Amino acid sequence: MARTVGSNGPKTMEAIRKAGLRLIYTQGYEAMSLRRLAAEVGIQAGSLYNHITTKQDLLFDLIKVHMDELLERLDQALDGIADPEDRLQAFIAFHVGYHIARKREVFICYSELRSLESKNYDIVVGLRQQYERKLIGILDDGVASGRFTVADTTVAAYGILAMLTGVCTWFKPAGRLSKEEVTGIYTGMVRHGLVRTVDAPAVAEAT
Amino acid sequence: MARTVGSNGPKTMEAIRKAGLRLIYTQGYEAMSLRRLAAEVGIQAGSLYNHITTKQDLLFDLIKVHMDELLERLDQALDGIADPEDRLQAFIAFHVGYHIARKREVFICYSELRSLESKNYDIVVGLRQQYERKLIGILDDGVASGRFTVADTTVAAYGILAMLTGVCTWFKPAGRLSKEEVTGIYTGMVRHGLVRTVDAPAVAEAT
Amino acid sequence: MARTVGSNGPKTMEAIRKAGLRLIYTQGYEAMSLRRLAAEVGIQAGSLYNHITTKQDLLFDLIKVHMDELLERLDQALDGIADPEDRLQAFIAFHVGYHIARKREVFICYSELRSLESKNYDIVVGLRQQYERKLIGILDDGVASGRFTVADTTVAAYGILAMLTGVCTWFKPAGRLSKEEVTGIYTGMVRHGLVRTVDAPAVAEAT
Amino acid sequence: MARTVGSNGPKTMEAIRKAGLRLIYTQGYEAMSLRRLAAEVGIQAGSLYNHITTKQDLLFDLIKVHMDELLERLDQALDGIADPEDRLQAFIAFHVGYHIARKREVFICYSELRSLESKNYDIVVGLRQQYERKLIGILDDGVASGRFTVADTTVAAYGILAMLTGVCTWFKPAGRLSKEEVTGIYTGMVRHGLVRTVDAPAVAEAT
DNA sequence: AATGAATGAGTGTTCATTCAT
DNA sequence: GATGAATGAACACTCATTCAT
Numbered sequence: 037m038a039r040t041v042g043s044n045g046p047k048t049m050e051a052i053r054k055a056g057l058r059l060i061y062t063q064g065y066e067a068m069s070l071r072r073l074a075a076e077v078g079i080q081a082g083s084l085y086n087h088i089t090t091k092q093d094l095l096f097d098l099i100k101v102h103m104d105e106l107l108e109r110l111d112q113a114l115d116g117i118a119d120p121e122d123r124l125q126a127f128i129a130f131h132v133g134y135h136i137a138r139k140r141e142v143f144i145c146y147s148e149l150r151s152l153e154s155k156n157y158d159i160v161v162g163l164r165q166q167y168e169r170k171l172i173g174i175l176d177d178g179v180a181s182g183r184f185t186v187a188d189t190t191v192a193a194y195g196i197l198a199m200l201t202g203v204c205t206w207f208k209p210a211g212r213l214s215k216e217e218v219t220g221i222y223t224g225m226v227r228h229g230l231v232r233t234v235d236a237p238a239v240a241e242a243t
Numbered sequence: 244m245a246r247t248v249g250s251n252g253p254k255t256m257e258a259i260r261k262a263g264l265r266l267i268y269t270q271g272y273e274a275m276s277l278r279r280l281a282a283e284v285g286i287q288a289g290s291l292y293n294h295i296t297t298k299q300d301l302l303f304d305l306i307k308v309h310m311d312e313l314l315e316r317l318d319q320a321l322d323g324i325a326d327p328e329d330r331l332q333a334f335i336a337f338h339v340g341y342h343i344a345r346k347r348e349v350f351i352c353y354s355e356l357r358s359l360e361s362k363n364y365d366i367v368v369g370l371r372q373q374y375e376r377k378l379i380g381i382l383d384d385g386v387a388s389g390r391f392t393v394a395d396t397t398v399a400a401y402g403i404l405a406m407l408t409g410v411c412t413w414f415k416p417a418g419r420l421s422k423e424e425v426t427g428i429y430t431g432m433v434r435h436g437l438v439r440t441v442d443a444p445a446v447a448e449a450t
Numbered sequence: 451m452a453r454t455v456g457s458n459g460p461k462t463m464e465a466i467r468k469a470g471l472r473l474i475y476t477q478g479y480e481a482m483s484l485r486r487l488a489a490e491v492g493i494q495a496g497s498l499y500n501h502i503t504t505k506q507d508l509l510f511d512l513i514k515v516h517m518d519e520l521l522e523r524l525d526q527a528l529d530g531i532a533d534p535e536d537r538l539q540a541f542i543a544f545h546v547g548y549h550i551a552r553k554r555e556v557f558i559c560y561s562e563l564r565s566l567e568s569k570n571y572d573i574v575v576g577l578r579q580q581y582e583r584k585l586i587g588i589l590d591d592g593v594a595s596g597r598f599t600v601a602d603t604t605v606a607a608y609g610i611l612a613m614l615t616g617v618c619t620w621f622k623p624a625g626r627l628s629k630e631e632v633t634g635i636y637t638g639m640v641r642h643g644l645v646r647t648v649d650a651p652a653v654a655e656a657t
Numbered sequence: 658m659a660r661t662v663g664s665n666g667p668k669t670m671e672a673i674r675k676a677g678l679r680l681i682y683t684q685g686y687e688a689m690s691l692r693r694l695a696a697e698v699g700i701q702a703g704s705l706y707n708h709i710t711t712k713q714d715l716l717f718d719l720i721k722v723h724m725d726e727l728l729e730r731l732d733q734a735l736d737g738i739a740d741p742e743d744r745l746q747a748f749i750a751f752h753v754g755y756h757i758a759r760k761r762e763v764f765i766c767y768s769e770l771r772s773l774e775s776k777n778y779d780i781v782v783g784l785r786q787q788y789e790r791k792l793i794g795i796l797d798d799g800v801a802s803g804r805f806t807v808a809d810t811t812v813a814a815y816g817i818l819a820m821l822t823g824v825c826t827w828f829k830p831a832g833r834l835s836k837e838e839v840t841g842i843y844t845g846m847v848r849h850g851l852v853r854t855v856d857a858p859a860v861a862e863a864t
Numbered sequence: 865a866a867t868g869a870a871t872g873a874g875t876g877t878t879c880a881t882t883c884a885t
Numbered sequence: 886g887a888t889g890a891a892t893g894a895a896c897a898c899t900c901a902t903t904c905a906t
Contacts, residue, residue, distance in 0.1 A: 277898080
């Protein structure tokens with residue numbers, strides 16, 4: 037009836053976020069029951085409500101915190117870098133690294149967008165667009181300064197993001213390639229093409 | 244009490260598949276209730292079971308039929324084309340076109356994989372791998388014949404697929420770019436890079 | 451859409467009664483679904499209604515037909531026998547024989563009484579009482595004529611019926627005892643006790 | 658929205674078992690809906706699941722608890738009695754008394770056997786056989802010590818049990834006969850026959 | 865006499881959430 | 886901060902029954 041000895045508030049909240057993240061990642065938000073979540077945390081379902089307000093709020097919180105951190109860390113990663121080429125390089129390295137490290141958060145940010153109530157949805161989409169605009173801005177700067185040739189700035193940015201984000205779905209830490217190798221390969225593909233023709237100069241063939 | 248005049252079996256089944264596809268796309272499989280689905284079709288919830296066996300089977304059917312058709316159409320698109328460059332070009336054009344035309348089917352094939360029971364999951368993943376291997380095969384052929392330079396065949400294939408598939412999330416038929424323009428841009432990005440540096444020829448910079 | 455070649459009315463009805471009897475015996479009336487019944491017969495559920503009016507009526511019919519036959523056969527078995535002792539003997543032989551041969555009908559007559567709607571229930575209980583009164587009548591005749599000593603006519607009749615009917619639950623045609631042996635044993639137990647004390651004459655001990 | 662003041666766990670569970678027993682007795686397990694059960698208890702259907710795991714488990718629990726108690730009480734009733742005649746007498750008295758007192762539990766133990774899932778079925782049948790073997794053991798002891806004459810030990814035991822258990826179906830506490838009178842009559846019928854012939858000594862007639 | 869598609873009520877069960885303790 | 890018992894709505898699914906064909 038009284039609480040389990042040793043448990044306490046902040047620890048419990050942290051356990052809820054951790055278990056929630058894992059369960060939403062593996063089962064999906066709708067499929068995750070709060071009873072299951074509570075069981076993983078080691079408390080009763082009703083006790084969750086000492087820490088969260090609603091299930092929806094837990095989802096939003098997980099996503100919002102992640103998006104905020106993503107944006108903050110990106111700023112840190114780009115801080116002090118001026119040259120568009122260097123900034124693009126830094127963006128790619130950051131994005132790949134972060135998405136490998138936080139694949140679960142990243143995944144639910146994409147897959148559970150539709151589970152967000154409209155107000156929360158708008159906020160998250162806004163944050164995501166902020167992130168996308170950072171990349172578009174880099175490309176635009178490069179184009180404006182005459183350094184980059186880009187077929188279509190927006191399409192390229194979406195292409196880059198889709199390609200890089202895909203790393204979440206297949207990268208294994210213990211696999212054939214290291215994080216650094218992957219980053220290098222992706223950088224090369226972004227800059228020179230994913231599949232190049234050998235004996236005909238790429239420039240001549242360009243549309 | 245008996246059936247409404249004019250309704251009939253095959254039409255109802257088609258309506259179920261159509262409404263199911265739309266609802267799963269917009270709400271997700273777990274969030275879609277069969278009552279809602281039935282209401283959209285214009286029948287009672289229980290009547291669905293004259294046409295489907297379970298909710299899970301409806302999902303699997305939608306995905307399976309789509310994957311089968313995807314593979315079949317790809318074969319048609321590549322049929323009679325021998326040169327790796329031409330085959331890659333054809334693959335890209337097919338993939339972009341098909342994914343624009345069937346964005347909902349494509350989306351649920353990715354997003355609802357986790358909602359599939361393990362037996363169904365295995366089947367679908369197997370079909371997906373077949374599709375991926377077609378692309379990897381093209382790349383391998385090109386490399387083997389000395390026509391392609393590819394940093395890493397597998398990573399490149401995953402990169403291409405992620406990049407191209409991303410088209411589903413932003414393409415609007417009435418938007419700025421036509422399907423053909425998008426295909427052209429993507430082809431260029433695959434072959435020469437998404438962001439190239441202007442004054443240094445790509446060839447010279449190639450790894 | 452048209453009917454299966456070779457099927458026809460009376461045969462189908464007979465198949466329904468046969469399958470219904472078996473299913474009600476093994477699963478119980480409530481637990482038997484008409485879809486299952488139809489499947490066993492080899493038709494669709496809706497087609498049952500060309501032969502039965504309702505599920506309840508099928509149950510009632512099965513029970514009623516059996517009770518009528520039970521009474522009719524009993525009359526045949528007792529026909530022409532006047533002496534109470536002989537009549538009791540004939541009753542026991544008939545009851546055991548019939549209950550072994552029709553164990554499923556007998557079982558559902560007891561176990562599904564509560565599934566009968568009140569009007570049907572009353573009818574069946576009336577028929578059952580008719581049967582019980584036949585036995586009570588035999589006992590009463592024997593007592594009236596000074597041939598029988600019975601502690602309590604009604605209790606004895608219920609006791610005999612319960613004991614004899616129990617044969618349904620354990621008798622196996624291929625078992626240790628033949629139908630005739632079982633009848634003999636039961637007759638003995640009715641007349642002389644189920645467990646007698648050896649060295650003290652039963653008569654002396656009688657209450 | 659939360660629970661009604663004054664209600665509490667153990668009381669609710671007891672109310673569920675009581676109402677469940679009554680409803681299964683009157684309607685049968687299949688015919689009893691959990692909504693009806695909940696209504697009788699005064700809670701919502703879903704709230705039942707704070708106390709039971711499944712409907713099947715409630716049935717099994719009711720039966721299992723009864724069988725355990727039946728066996729325990731029988732042991733108490735026979736405790737300290739050595740002579741087979743006395744033990745048989747004690748068994749009859751116990752069985753009749755217990756079955757009159759617990760007619761509903763007894764009834765569902767027989768009638769709802771087929772509603773038990775196979776694992777539960779096996780357990781209950783095992784317990785029932787334990788009970789039957791107690792009686793068979795008494796008869797065997799009596800025969801072994803030369804005190805009893807029994808036509809067939811097993812058939813006699815089944816006959817006794819069927820006959821005595823039948824008391825459940827007709828005994829009325831306010832009826833013509835008291836519990837003690839019924840016990841006396843049954844004992845007499847077991848020992849000396851249900852219907853005896855007056856002028857010919859039973860012993861002489863024995864098979 | 866059979867089918868297949870429909871109905872509307874019902875099934876056991878799960879859900880997020882509440883709240884007195 | 887935790888519990889356990891409650892709510893009321895919802896879930897996927899099954900049911901007996903109907904009827905145009």
